[in-house]
Amino acid sequence: MTIANDTAEGLFDGFDWEMTNLHNISACEAGSVDMQEAPTTGAAPSGADNKKPPAEAASKMAKKAWMA
Known part of the structure; x- marks a missing residue:
């Protein structure tokens, strides 16, 4: 890269x-x-998705999928 001046x-x-x-x-x-x-x-911040399931619901679903 060339720089022309200071x-x-x-x-x-x-x-x-x-x-x-x-x-x-x-x-x-x-x-x-x-x-x-x-x-x-x-x-909650404006525009937040308030219809999300609780965090533990996601972990229960993951556990069920892993056990299947």
Whole structure:
């Protein structure tokens, strides 16, 4: 890759540094960002599918399929 001037080189170096930092972020840090921005009202988010069966129902179905 050829860079024409110092301004473009500086811009590329800055972008490369930011991308490196974003790729090195840990899952814990990424999760804490989401948790800080999540509403704490206890209500389901708008557009949520409220007709889902409980999680244990899925595990019971998987167990039955495995035993069959």
